[in-house]
Amino acid sequence: MSEHDFDVLVIGAGPGGYVAAIRAAQLGLRTACVERTPTLGGTCLNVGCIPSKALLHTSEEYAHARKHLARHGVMVSDVTLDLDKMMAHKDQVVGALTKGVAGLLEKNDVTRLEGHARLTGPGTVEIEGPETRTVTAGAIVIATGSVSSPLAGVDVDEECILTSTGALALAEVPERMAVIGAGYIGLEMGSVWSRLGAKVTVIEFLDRILPGMDGEVATQMHRLLRRQKIAFKLGTKVTGAERTNEGVRLAMEPVAGGESATLDVDVVLVAVGRRPNTEGLGLDSVGIELDAQGRIPVGERFETSAPGVYAIGDVVAGPMLAHKAEEEGVAAAENIAGGSGHVNHETIPGVVYTAPEAAAVGMTEEALEEADIDYNVGRFPFAANGRARAMSATDGFVKVLADAETDRVLGVHIVGRDAGTLIAEAVAVMEFGGSAEDIARTCHAHPSLNEAVKEAALAVAGRALHV
């Protein structure tokens, strides 16, 4: 491959792209990573997963101090919020991590290129940046991620009508906030501002929240979030938004038909999904055609229809999740190096970092029913877990779904404190093709929240011990 400037050129330095670049370099390939923004890490590090988790954590601590510590005999008074400091902490975390990515690329001898990359033909990319140049590479990995989907009639200005980027950087706590979309972003950002004192109303098109997650999880989360004073308007369509002197007036109507209504708020967060970011990439120069959802079609090896051009992460099919992109980045790099990189898409966990968290891996009950697969279900409530009681974290449950014939674990769904961490056990078991009995016969530390996973696995065979 030495006739090229690089063996591998990765376009995009988000979690998919920078990980692909590191892995390619580890495998001895001369690798470059091109990014159009000055900081590395993509949406996840700069305006997504990481800053949102900083705000989620701090706002949860604030809510704990105000509302929950007294129950444990810790009396605090005069708990006040310094939003500037909270934001400064978030910015400091983001700054350190994005610099960390730059350090990782350097350590692995990945050449960093700055600018907007556009394919101009097989193995050729034009980079428009501080200085425009053309580079050639034996393999190209497209890892350009996704952008917020727009909503007709609700024009984002990042001032009063926000995407998640604006919602991560509000200068003051709004009195009233509307969130359009009850998915991951809507519920996480809605939780942050609700805990800080905003009156949050979530408007969702469907008649349930968290589409794609197990129905029982969605029902429970809906109940728990309402208890936190987040209001929901389900089965409701936003038809327009108008700037007023005080903020925004939203027009909405029931999806099933009926009277339209308005809602006056100070800010609106539009969180109706994200779409693949393929604009200006020059895909037609190598003959790549997008699918009906605007994604780049790839095969199992993550190679597109254009030989030597690979695509991973949010621009290809599957959940738009950083960890899924990372796995695909590693697999694509290994395939480019002549290996056999592979991603098991059946075992990609999904986590909603609200309080409590909701986490899932594998199939939902609805999906099992639709696929006509016989399954057994085991449930265990955190209210029956000693550690959860000690922590006042009794909301939620673990549900294990196992094949009725083989007992193989097909799905695990958790609502509860640290569900996002607890799910890792289920992912590992599923990755090894394990059964509910495998979990049930594995010794779990006592007292720990993990025991609820074991008990739910025991419950699959009707032999939970503590309920």
Ligand code: NAI
């Ligand atoms: P989403 O797809 O999770 O949820 C969007 C919601 O908006 C859905 O419930 C949908 O029914 C609803 N919706 C669509 N059009 C609507 C309309 N016109 N009116 C009212 N509701 C409407 O998308 P979201 O929350 O924007 O997140 C985007 C992506 O970012 C997701 O794919 C998610 O995986 C990822 N993400 C992941 C996080 C995590 O892993 N914790 C956190 C934040 C985002």
